[in-house]
Amino acid sequence: MVEERRLRIPGIVEKVRVACDFVVEAAQRAGLDEREVYHCQLAVDEACTNIVEHGYGRNGKDNVVDIICRSEDKRFTITVLDDSTSFDPFSRPDPDPNKSLEEREHGGWGIFFIKKMMDEVDYQRYGDRNHLVMVKYLS
Numbered sequence: 001m002v003e004e005r006r007l008r009i010p011g012i013v014e015k016v017r018v019a020c021d022f023v024v025e026a027a028q029r030a031g032l033d034e035r036e037v038y039h040c041q042l043a044v045d046e047a048c049t050n051i052v053e054h055g056y057g058r059n060g061k062d063n064v065v066d067i068i069c070r071s072e073d074k075r076f077t078i079t080v081l082d083d084s085t086s087f088d089p090f091s092r093p094d095p096d097p098n099k100s101l102e103e104r105e106h107g108g109w110g111i112f113f114i115k116k117m118m119d120e121v122d123y124q125r126y127g128d129r130n131h132l133v134m135v136k137y138l139s
Helices: 013-030 034-055 109-117
Strands: 003-011 060-072 075-082 120-126 129-137
Touching: 003 013, 003 034, 013 034, 013 060, 013 075, 034 060, 034 075, 034 109, 034 129
Parallel strands: none
Antiparallel strands: 003 060, 060 075, 075 129, 120 129
């Protein structure tokens, strides 16, 4: 059975929690365990926070973020869409967690954690929208 749910929020930091709660509920309905649900929540929190802070420059009240959750065939897929400037999270190398704190680069850690927590992560730019697709396999 395929189930798809959609949410649209304004691109402001105060609404990121709404997106997280939406994803938690959808992930629970899809049958993910507590740890998998938590990974999805963290990934969406990080993705939406990055969009609001970096993509919209904390001034996205006139912009939107769309979140689509789809459950089918042992896959739970979260698609986050926004109309900020194109940003491919795969365009820069992952930060090195083995470096000392003093040697680590600033930035890039959120995307690094998303890639570690989710089973698949993909980015595409379609027209004037960013599409970040994150997949968690149902255990």
